[in-house]
């Protein structure tokens with residue numbers, strides 16, 4: 675219970691990795707504000723997680739600064755402070771690079787990069803206002819911050835930018851005792867990935883041939899890295915991205931894949 679008594683806010687937490695982070699924080703004694711653009715999914719998650727004294731939810735489209743500010747304000751109103759901010763909301767569009775419109779580019783960058791920037795700013799302002807105690811800001815990146823998949827240009831560009839957002843904010847906010855870090859998962863078995871990637875055997879084989887651990891990751895295996903980075907066990911880590919990726923980034927060749 676190293677995080678017991680802390681207050682966290684998470685964007686894009688109605689499902690997937692964000693929801694897993696909320697569950698992990700709750701089991702570690704953290705009070706949590708979850709937020710999402712999808713109100714129905716958010717209501718369902720609140721009902722399923724229960725814990726009304728430690729959990730509350732607020733609508734948020736992360737590309738809107740006022741919405742992100744409201745997430746932080748909700749943490750302060752409901753739980754008195756903010757110690758941990760997880761900028762998790764993200765979208766991906768599979769497209770040929772030549773087909774990407776200006777709107778496609780703006781939409782993905784607005785959620786994945788501008789949204790995270792708003793989260794960094796809003797959280798940091800609150801943490802500074804609270805005094806010297808500082809805090810931790812965690813950006814949900816991806817192996818695509820470093821890797822180049824030709825049909826994921828807007829996504830990769832946004833996560834590449836997030837790497838520098840994390841580094842620059844870490845340096846700027848270190849004097850305020852705020853650590854800024856990122857988590858860059860490989861292929862994690864969220865709803866999106868299970869239906870879009872693991873539904874086709876070719877696609878599954880393509881990903882698994884590049885995954886030495888030989889399976890997709892569970893959302894809880896990302897949440898445990900988030901919990902570590904949020905804790906004082908990670909007190910000397912700032913500005914870096916940690917990659918829970920089943921060995922994907924270090925692999926320089928493909929590996930044989932077992933048939934299902």
Ligand SMILES: NC(=O)c1ccc[n+]([C@@H]2O[C@H](COP(=O)([O-])OP(=O)(O)OC[C@H]3O[C@@H](n4cnc5c(N)ncnc54)[C@H](O)[C@@H]3O)[C@@H](O)[C@H]2O)c1
Nearest residue numbers: 686689690691711712735736762763764816859861862864
């Ligand atoms: N699943 C993976 O394999 C994987 C790998 C690397 C990185 N990631 C990153 O992890 C994060 C979460 O991904 P996931 O797999 O859980 O996805 P998901 O699609 O399962 O969940 C994402 C959540 O974000 C919400 N969301 C979308 N746009 C939003 C917006 N504008 N404002 C607020 N909420 C919004 C969605 O409604 C959804 O609930 C993303 O940043 C993604 O890029 C995922």
